[in-house]
Amino acid sequence: MTRCLPLCGFFLLLTSLSIRADVIAYSTSGQDSFLNQLAQAVELRVSEYSAHSYVESADHDLEAQVDHIRKFTQADVDAIILTPVSASPDAVKQLLDARGDSDIPLVFLNVMPDQHLVPDGVVVVGSNEVESGTMEMETLAELADYQGQVAILKGQPGHPAAEIRTQDIYDVVDRYEGMKVSLNETANWSRNEAFNIVTRWLKESPDDFNIIAANNDEMALGAIMALEKAGVDPNRYWIGGVDASPGALRAMKAGILDVTILQDGNAQARSAVDAAFRLMAQHPVASPIWVPFKRVTPDQVDRYLE
Structure with missing residues (x-):
C-alpha cells in the first residue's frame, strides 16, 4: 500500500x-x-x-x-x-x-x-471506457451463447468509469434478443459491498441471473466470495470484471473468473x-x-x- x-x-x-x-x-x-x-x-x-x-x-x-x-x-x-x-x-x-x-x-x-x-x-x-465495458460484456455474451440474464455490479455513482462501463453493458445486451439486464445495483467498487449484494440476490432472486458483469475486479471477487460462502459453484455463472488486478488473475487461474479487462x-x-x-x-x-x-x-x- x-x-x-x-x-x-x-x-x-x-x-x-x-x-x-x-x-x-x-x-x-x-x-x-x-x-x-x-x-x-x-x-x-x-x-x-x-x-x-x-x-x-x-x-x-x-x-x-x-x-x-x-x-x-x-x-x-x-x-x-x-x-x-x-x-x-x-x-x-x-x-x-x-x-x-x-x-x-x-x-x-x-x-x-x-x-x-x-x-x-x-x-x-x-x-477509453467505452472499450472496457464493451469488451467485458461482449466476452460474457459469447461465453453464454448470447442467452441469459445479466446482473450488474456498478461502481461509484457519477464516476465516469462506472457510468460508461454500465452503459456499455446495456448497449451490448441490447444487441442480442436472448439477453436482458435483470439486476443492477451499486457496490461502489467495493468487494465487501458486492459480497453483501450478491448474498442478498442469492436469497431473493436466485433464478434471475446467470451472468455477473462487474465494473471492476474487486466487485467481481466479492461476487465470487458470496457464491462460495453460499455453497454455490461459481462455475454456474459467467463472471467478469475490469482491471486485471492480481487477485482477479489468481481467480482466473483457479477457474472461477471468466474475463477481466486490463486497465494498464x-x-x-x-x-x-x-x-x-x-x-x-x-x-x-x-x-x-x-x-x-x-x-x-x-x-x-x-x-x-x-
Missing part, C-alpha cells in the same frame, strides 16, 4: 533540501488495489527521473483533494498529478481553482474530465509522469493521452501473472 505522509512533513522535506531535486506531488482519490498500483507506478516512474515524489490520498473526499492541490501549489512543487475524486464539471472547476494563477504543470490521471473542462496546457491521461495502470502512470516532465521542460504535450484496454481470458492469464 502506498504510504501517505502528513502534508506538514512534506513541506519540511521541501524546505530542508539545500539543492532541491524535482518534486512531483500526486493526489489520488482513495486507496484500493488499483489506486495503490497507480500510486506505486507513479512513484517508480518519478524515481527513474531521479526526482522526488509525494503521494496523498483524499479518501474519496473532494474537499480534502481541493486542499491537497492548494497546499501543493503553496509548496511550489514542480508538477502535480491528480486522480480526481470526481470528474464532474463542478468538481473539476474546484480542483482547477485551487491551483489559482499558478503555472505548475497539472496532469489528470485515470479519471478523465472532459477535455473542454480543462484549460490549455493541462493534460489528461487515461483509457502502469502504462497510465508512466504516461502521466512523462507528460509532467515534458510540461516542466515547456515542451508541448497533446491531450488526451489514451492508453488502450486489453482483454484477459483464461488462455492468456499466465502471461499476465508473470
Whole structure:
C-alpha cells in the first residue's frame, strides 16, 4: 500500500533540501488495489527521473483533494498529478481553482474530465471506457451463447468509469434478443459491498441471473466470495470484471473468473509522469493521452501473472 505522509512533513522535506531535486506531488482519490498500483507506478516512474515524489490520498473526499492541490501549489512543487475524486464539471472547476494563477504543470490521471473542462496546457491521461465495458460484456455474451440474464455490479455513482462501463453493458445486451439486464445495483467498487449484494440476490432472486458483469475486479471477487460462502459453484455463472488486478488473475487461474479487462495502470502512470516532465521542460504535450484496454481470458492469464 502506498504510504501517505502528513502534508506538514512534506513541506519540511521541501524546505530542508539545500539543492532541491524535482518534486512531483500526486493526489489520488482513495486507496484500493488499483489506486495503490497507480500510486506505486507513479512513484517508480518519478524515481527513474531521479526526482522526488509525494503521494496523498483524499479518501474519496473532494474537499480534502481541493486542499491537497492548494497546499501543493503553496509548496511550489514542480508538477502535480491528480486522480480526481470526481470528474464532474463542478468538481473539476474546484480542483482547477485551487491551483489559482499558478503555472505548475497539472496532469489528470485515470479519471478523465472532459477535455473542454480543462484549460490549455493541462493534460489528461487515461483509457477509453467505452472499450472496457464493451469488451467485458461482449466476452460474457459469447461465453453464454448470447442467452441469459445479466446482473450488474456498478461502481461509484457519477464516476465516469462506472457510468460508461454500465452503459456499455446495456448497449451490448441490447444487441442480442436472448439477453436482458435483470439486476443492477451499486457496490461502489467495493468487494465487501458486492459480497453483501450478491448474498442478498442469492436469497431473493436466485433464478434471475446467470451472468455477473462487474465494473471492476474487486466487485467481481466479492461476487465470487458470496457464491462460495453460499455453497454455490461459481462455475454456474459467467463472471467478469475490469482491471486485471492480481487477485482477479489468481481467480482466473483457479477457474472461477471468466474475463477481466486490463486497465494498464502502469502504462497510465508512466504516461502521466512523462507528460509532467515534458510540461516542466515547456515542451508541448497533446491531450488526451489514451492508453488502450486489453482483454484477459483464461488462455492468456499466465502471461499476465508473470
